[in-house]
Amino acid sequence: MGDKGGDNRSEVTDFILVGIRVRPELHSLLFLLFLVIYGMVLLGNLSMIGIIVTDPRLNTPMYFFLGNLSVIDLSYSTVIVPKAMANILSQKKTISFAGCVAQLFLYALFMVTEAFVLAAMAYDRFIAICNPLLYSVRMSRGVCIRLVAGSYLCGWVISILQVSVTFSMSICASRVIDHFYCDSNPLEKISCSNIFINRMVSFSLAVLIIVPTIVVIVVSYMYIVSTVLKIPSSEGRKKAFSTCSSHLGVVSLLYGTVSFVYLTPPSNPELRKVASVCYVLFTPMLNPLIYSLRNKDVKDAVRKVLWKKKILL
Secondary structure (H helix, E strand, O other): OOOOOOOOHHHOOEEEEOOOOOOHHHHHHHHHHHHHHHHHHHHHHHHHHHHHHHOHHHOOHHHHHHHHHHHHHHHHHHHHHHHHHHHHOOOOOEEEHHHHHHHHHHHHHHHHHHHHHHHHHHHHHHHHHHOHHHHHHHOOHHHHHHHHHHHHHHHHHHHHHHHHHHOOOOEOOOOEEOOOOOOHHHHHHOEOOOOHHHHHHHHHHHHHHHHHHHHHHHHHHHHHHHHHOOOOOHHHHHHHHHHHHHHHHHHHHHHHHHHHHHHOOOOOHHHHHHHHHHHHHHHHHHHHHHHHHOOHHHHHHHHHHHHHHHHHO
16 A cells, blocks of 8 residues: 555555454354344443433442443443444445544543543442441542543543554555454554554553552452451441442453453454454443342332333333
């Protein structure tokens, strides 16, 4: 697409997304799998948002964060999956240059925001268990809104930096992206620029995301465990730990799938695609289930909604 080292970015009007390589006769089955799981993502997260918004008993900081987590899960899945499904059944499998930029930006935005929201949720549990008398002050509505707004701001800044450095590369080897969505790693493979600086910036941004969020989560739970173990009754300890188990499950799921995606060897792109499917489909599908199955308040709210529908019918 141009001389090696030349800036041919302006000549690129679209990219070709290879997608997940399967035999042609399996395309319909793959599309159906994506459709069913994405439908469950929509149903689970929209239901969770609806329950939190409509039930006054869930008007607490923990559920405010949980509602935002559902919005984020729904958003980053929607950024990726519909286009991937369309390309499964399409012969062209293209995405415009602007669409690729937007997809990478939004994907990074929601991924980074989710990490910081989960850290805010850990801090919320720390205050609730370790400083319950100050909970209403430390976790006021204003504080919660600022924590979520700060999470989005961090996501916005880091996403702009990641997208800027990614698309500053010269794309001159090929327009073919060996993935089912636009991501920085497969874009590096079709660049003829020196990508050392790009990788250093990406690594630095990853450190800026991982280190503070992991530190907040780990330190919060160290204090939580120390406090809970001092509770004399086993019932009290069980109740305290139960308020944290869902959050720990979601944190483990997020960091487990992200590690699977980005620690998969670049020499095995198909395995990385499978790992990415786990992150963009299975994680947002499972998060509402984890909270609804392990949380008494959410289960009671669901029963209340179902009971109302039964009466109306």
